[in-house]
Amino acid sequence: MFRRLNREVWVVTAADTDRRGGLLATYVSQASLDPAAPMVLIGIAANHFTRDLIDASQGFAVHLLCPDQTDVALNFAIGSGRDRDKLANLSVRRGATGAPLLRECLAWMECRVGGAYDAGDRIYYWADVTDGQALSEDAPLCEHELMAAASEEQLQALRANLAHDIQVQRPMIEAWRRRAGS
Numbered sequence: 100m101f102r103r104l105n106r107e108v109w110v111v112t113a114a115d116t117d118r119r120g121g122l123l124a125t126y127v128s129q130a131s132l133d134p135a136a137p138m139v140l141i142g143i144a145a146n147h148f149t150r151d152l153i154d155a156s157q158g159f160a161v162h163l164l165c166p167d168q169t170d171v172a173l174n175f176a177i178g179s180g181r182d183r184d185k186l187a188n189l190s191v192r193r194g195a196t197g198a199p200l201l202r203e204c205l206a207w208m209e210c211r212v213g214g215a216y217d218a219g220d221r222i223y224y225w226a227d228v229t230d231g232q233a234l235s236e237d238a239p240l241c242e243h244e245l246m247a248a249a250s251e252e253q254l255q256a257l258r259a260n261l262a263h264d265i266q267v268q269r270p271m272i273e274a275w276r277r278r279a280g281s
């Protein structure tokens with residue numbers, strides 16, 4: 100079922116005093132229907148560098164990408180911000196939470212964390228939207244088009260990333276199940 104969905108992809112960025120980074124995510128949801136108090140819910144893997152940055156700053160930014168920004172998406176999806184500055188070749192400015200805001204994207208929102216739930220392999224953050232802007236009326240880049248544009252080498256790197264994540268995250272979710280008593 101999930102493979103048949105063609106989710107939009109989001110770049111989630113965050114920074115603390117001397118570190119910055121981001122990742123590509125599909126787990127970004129609208130979490131409030133009140134236009135006067137917009138909220139989002141994001142799910143970030145506990146072992147990802149971006150999680151450390153969100154915990155440290157209690158803020159993050161989410162961006163939708165233009166359909167031709169497949170390289171930007173893959174830059175954030177492959178490898179860890181612990182090993183390289185994923186924002187090095189991108190034009191960015193700092194938001195109020197310190198989160199890097201991509202100058203080139205389809206739309207962005209900056210968010211301040213209000214609460215979080217640790218579900219073992221994922222941390223779910225509820226956050227208030229404090230700022231945002233839509234730069235284009237185009238439809239956003241989605242997962243199927245992203246995968247179709249990736250080279251064989253990039254697909255291999257994504258598969259390796261995923262295999263590593265599953266291996267690292269299995270004991271995390273098992274520990275959470277034991278704690279939760281299920």
Ligand SMILES: Cc1cc2nc3c(=O)[nH]c(=O)nc-3n(C[C@H](O)[C@H](O)[C@H](O)COP(=O)(O)O)c2cc1C
Nearest residue numbers: 122123124125126143144147148149176178179180
């Ligand atoms: C289509 C796609 C969707 C993804 N969705 C998420 C997600 O919702 N949450 C997450 O933590 N990682 C997600 N990832 C994986 C991260 O983008 C990837 O592991 C990233 O390199 C982590 O970077 P970091 O360690 O620098 O934070 C997704 C990857 C792809 C290709």
